Amino acid sequence: MARPVKPRKILMPHKEISFIPERKNDISDEIVNILSEEYEVIKLVDYENMNHLQAAKIMKVSRQTLTRIYKRARKKIAESLIEQKTLKLEGGNSYFVENWYKCNECNTIFNIPANILYKTNCPVCLSKSINIFSNKNY
Numbered sequence: 001m002a003r004p005v006k007p008r009k010i011l012m013p014h015k016e017i018s019f020i021p022e023r024k025n026d027i028s029d030e031i032v033n034i035l036s037e038e039y040e041v042i043k044l045v046d047y048e049n050m051n052h053l054q055a056a057k058i059m060k061v062s063r064q065t066l067t068r069i070y071k072r073a074r075k076k077i078a079e080s081l082i083e084q085k086t087l088k089l090e091g092g093n094s095y096f097v098e099n100w101y102k103c104n105e106c107n108t109i110f111n112i113p114a115n116i117l118y119k120t121n122c123p124v125c126l127s128k129s130i131n132i133f134s135n136k137n138y
Contacts, residue, residue, distance in 0.1 A: 021084040030085040038073035039089055045070055104129040 037059070044055035056066040080087035101110055103122035110123055121128055 017089040019080065019087040021086065030083070032076050032080045032085045032087050033090045034073060034076050034087060036089065036091055038069055038076065041066060041070045042073050042077070101130045101132055103127055104131060 040059065041055060044050045044058060045052065050058075052063050052066050052070070056063045059066060061069075077087065079085060102108070103110075103125060105127040106122060106125040108122055108124045122130055
């Protein structure tokens with residue numbers, strides 16, 4: 001029996017993202033789903049130029065686990081590009097470092113520092129209609 005997968009630490013939530021090949025008109029064609037932890041690894045290693053050990057410490061996983069996640073993510077991205085499939089970011093087994101909030105009016109995602117104990121307005125549209133952005137919304 002395999003061990004259960006531990007949740008991976010994500011610094012901040014990601015918006016719903018899809019990359020659709022230019023020649024395709026319909027998102028319902030073949031889709032490659034990339035998990036939030038795979039997206040986070042690509043962001044830390046390729047975009048922020050961290051080595052695997054640094055990224056693993058941030059995500060609270062071993063370097064070997066991070067390397068496996070990284071390899072899986074790169075494979076999915078390559079499959080999407082080569083076979084011209086839609087690449088879609090979906091949830092995963094992850095948790096956030098801090099509480100994040102989402103504005104119901106403008107869909108802005110933001111966090112409120114821990115030293116502020118009360119809910120505030122959206123920093124973009126100043127709406128008071130905000131909800132906590134949990135992994136369930138992700």
